[in-house]
Amino acid sequence: MERIPFLLPESAKKPAALFLGVVFGFLLQKGGVTRYETIVGQLVMVDFTVLKVMLSAVLTGMLGIQVLLQINLVTLHPRHGSFGSSVIGGLIFGLGFGLLGYCPGTAAGAAGQGSLDALFGGVGGMLLGTAFYSEIYHRIEPTVLRWGSFGDITLPELLRASRWKVVIAVAALLAAVLSAFSLTGL
Template sequence: MTTQIWLGLLGGTAFGFVIQRIGATNPNKMTRAHLMIESDIPKFMLMAVIISAFGLTGLLAVDSGKTVILPMTLGATTIAGLLFGVGWGLCGYCPGTTWAAAGEGRLDAVFTLLGGLLGAATFAHLHEYLIPLLYDSTSLGPLTLADISGSRLIGLGLLAVMFGLAIFAIHLLWGRDRHA
């Protein structure tokens, strides 16, 4: 196996361990997060994005990483977000936590995983028909915070500040002490 595959396996295993420890593989804890009772999972997810953004920026700075910025499409993103949110709310898992929960032996996660794979297969089958409807007509082109701010570092700073403020607000508004 190549170094990239080993690094991917190591990183994925570490991330799976962390999401299991934070409770994101427990649909009851996930429901409590959706009901704004427990704040651990949303704060963890936002922090994971911040840390990943710094890591990716570092890799790009030393020419060790590669990104492909896809066009931002309002139609496809809106429908995908609705499907993602409804599926997450119904099942209690997002795609990453589904795999980790299935690895824990949770049977409901196995069925969620099968449903997700069926949905992905359906999308792949219909993709060519959906491009003119959902992609081409609502595309804003590739768009990033770096493009908006004019600098990769300023974009990273904006993301870190916005998500950091979101973590702080979630902590204040969803804190366990207020809803216990």
């Protein structure tokens, strides 16, 4: 997405991003998803807090982006995707999640609340992983990252449907899932 140049001067963008990151981490912490026990509870399917928080975030973000698109405040710039890059990303994410019980966002939030496993394993692992990936990127980009290319496509383009139709359908599905969790006490 293009940045909105007229809302913030260039010098305020990084502090604003830091502020929003702190707010997001605070909300993750208040939602309980920075606790290792909550994440493990989700993995063994006895505590659905993580799923509820993430589905709510996806729903809010999706609707917000769609409104910004509608009033021409942002433009989407989809990135090239492929099955190769999805598999590699999934393996890296799964390895980190399986070893630590944190995803990147919850690891940062947990580190912020003082969890040493998240600080050293999560944040340290992300920094090492980023350095490693930047070293090998130029070698794997033309090969592995292009396997099974599906190009620069969005879900509405894939489905050959209007953005609003897809957004409304996905929003209804997410709202139904969240309602089902609420009604069943999960």
